[in-house]
Amino acid sequence: CGLTAMSVSASEPLKAYPATLPGLHRHVIQLPVLTNEDDQQVELLIGKEEQVDCNATSLMGTLTSETVQGWGYDYYQVDIKPGRISTKMACINQTLQK
Template sequence: EDDYMIEIQIGQTQMVDCNKHGLNGELKELTVQGWGYSYYQVDEIAEGPSTMMACFELAKKEAFVRIPGELKMRYDSRLPKVFYLPEGAELRFRTWKVDSTYQYSK
């Protein structure tokens, strides 16, 4: 398990135009009182900044739009990762594996 990490991204799938879009929201790490276990919470997600380019082709496409920042944590199969998110929010994750062999070259 020491060779694995998890990357968490929180956002929403939206129909977007050619501009770059973002969302406003804050991911907070909180602790269960008396137990010391962490959980994560986003209270609200709102429309965020976007570029304002003219999009002449009016076709919109579906894309995942995230709140700022990423959360990377070590993988631990003994403890669940608990997230409280507002309705309509999505949590996406990636699992990263580290190659634990080192190569030495002169």
């Protein structure tokens, strides 16, 4: 399907971006206007809270950058796979933590 957009007013800045797809969640991060924005960086920490034991765990998945056709704006899509990578240490006390 093609995305067509004519103009976006300041009151509707997200209209250029695609709507949420079935099964996905949309998260919008609005940052304050800063001077020298080209000198600034934003760091995204993508994850999810789970109860885990003493082992180090990581999620599996992909992060892709997409461009809104006709606008040149970028947005990111995260696809987290089921399961996780984990070390296999013996956890003595077996308590779970976030």
